[in-house]
Amino acid sequence: MRKMKVIIYNPEKCIGCRLCESVCSIKHTGTASPMRSRIKILKRLEYVFVPVRCRQCEDPICMLICPVNAITIDSKLGIMKLDYDVCRGCRICVEACPFGGAQIDPVERKIFMCDLCEGDPLCVKVCPGEALEFVEESEIVYRKREKIIEMYTKILESYKGLIR
């Protein structure tokens, strides 16, 4: 079975500091550059901060479209892998990915995408506002449902004094 944990984003907690971009770039390239980061925080209107990154698709279009089959999925961790011995840097995956998850490195001229730091993503670790979290897939749904519990609890509380 593929994929146990995924990165989720809580937009209300992001402070827009872009430390995730810097540490990602430093870890993977030894340099600090937003151009070389696997994650990118897009900003609009001073308070809309949206992270763009590889979403680790179930049926990735990059993998499907790659003419030389350079992209595979690591069955143990569920992480996208790119075989640089095979990749020709044609950028078709960059064009195909609807999320801008695949990029080309401006220095090395190589395609890169998020590797989830081999299962321990650094962006999540340094994120100050816990806007990024690395959680079990099932937990995403559970958390949404938890919010509904809160709503119904409120309804129940509003009945207080009415029910005897």
Add this chain to the structure above:
Amino acid sequence: MSSLEFGRVLKIDLSTEAVKVYDIARDDMRKFIGGEGIAAKIYWDEVPPNINAFDENNILIFATGPLVASGAPGAGRTIVAGRSPQSYPEGYTISSFGGEWGAELRYAGYDILVIKGKAKKPVYIWIKDEDVEIRSASHLWGKDTFTVRENIIREVNDEEAKIITIGPAGEKRVRYAPIIHRSGHAAGQGGFGAVMGSKNLKAIAVRGTRRIIKVHDPDGLLALVERVKKIATLMGVTTEESPLCEGYKKVGTPVVSELVPFIEKYKLRNTGCHDCPKGCHVFLEVPELGGGEMTCVQFFYCWLQLGAKGEVDEACFLAKQLADKYGVNVYELLQLIPYILVLNEKGVLSEEETGIPFSKFPGKEFIETLILKIANREGIGDLLAEGTWRFAEKLGRLKEYLTMEGIEESLANKFGMVAGYMGYGTGGHGYCAHYDPRDFIVSGILWATGHRDPWSYSHEYIAVVEWSGLDFEYQQKIAEIAWGSKDAIHPMGDPKYDEHEVRAAIIVQNRSVIKNSLPLCDWIYPILCTPYTEAYIGDIEMASKLFTAVTGIKMTEQELLKIGERIFNLERAILVREGRRREGDTLPDYVFLYPHRWTGSPPLDREKFEKVMDMYYSMRGWDVKTGIPKEEKLKELGLEDVARKLREEGLLPG
């Protein structure tokens, strides 16, 4: 081998439209690091001593440092330097702002931007990597900073462009006009917005997509990032006893707990600066007043409201919005408003004559009228635009303003609750009080010898003695590590006037300039105390560790302090050339006359204070009589050329 890749200067002469790119000598980078240090060096080399702030030969320096955009947390600041119209008398000073502009400048390939000359017509500068354009800003002249930002983003067609701009107040040369970035970051003190205005420069937009910042020791740096995220707090808030604790915990910004409900009501999210995990700004959205970022002193009208009526309302957000849109420095308003209220009470300023609705304070109508009059220099606003100090002087009331004779009680009360923490009236040199010398003698030494309000960029001492909330014994342990002796601190209002306190002041100054040179944010660094270690002791070496990890240059805290001493002496030499002597190293008279009305600290003893100053000059290696650095000292610090120039101009003592 080091990776110090820093020192590329973009120099723009607005008079000739000449654009030049050059590198600062490697030796100078080693000696002055970046930021404030390198700005002081450029200023020393290029600005003649006897011009006024609005002379076209004045220059504006925007200096980042080697840690900016390197991934070092809390290195989001840009230092601005030049001759300041706000200082009294006009003179060299620095200002700084956070946000993302400095990082973007580095990504564009430049570390320092120097603006010279004066444009014939209003212009703005657009820097996109190697392309530098001077564009017409005639259509933006007179517009507020929010509108200008939106317009420029549309014109350059790049949502990611980072913009600094001035409002109408800067155009009108209001002496305390800040440079505004985003909706709530500002190079506030110094009045460099007015200098931009005097150069017909409305805005500078930057976008960088090329530069790759090298990091010498990536793994080492990443470990430090996690460590800072873990142990650093804002302003050293360490225990529940800190007056800032509730604000810090609940809304993430250093405000007193009384403001927490207001912020919680309108807060959209926390924001902050590039690469900083602390997010000390809040983005508030108030119906009909729009949205904007705020932190600390932008809550000035809230403080005044709390003092006046014990509660805050939406007018305090309006005050911040108008100040940031029109480009008026909130810090100066904090001392100006109580002062004109007192003059109104005394019958010196009337509603009819001035058109300012004093009776409507602390409401919306009062603050709106006041800010608009100042920004447009309309009527009485023309005088108020000169700043509180010069305003008092022009009314012939300077003596009253400095001694507070007959206005002391009233002024203290009008400053409201904030007077207890920060003092009231002026602190000196043309700037609003900010931590009172009567409470801590180190404040007195810093204020006397500073070129502006010193505590705004050297909170480290106050962070421990006032904001940490730690018991005195714990503070003493930290004092020993940070300032060389447990006697570097004293209980509030009970100074010993001895060498331990003087040494503390010197170390705080040296560390403050080095912090502004790397640069690192004053609200986080140095990490002297923290709730997360034993005995609350932080990591004083963090700045040097970050510097070494990024650049590969081996550096200890002590070595950094030595560089700080060099920079501080260079700055003193600049001030000396501009006429500063010991006679100018003064405190306003009232601190020697009255006890502090809110904290109860007794007035300073003038004789003992002068003795402390004697100690200060001799420990600094400066001439005690004149306050001028001695030749030996300058040479010891590797400032031979500075000593030579001072000697040539007949300024060296002996």
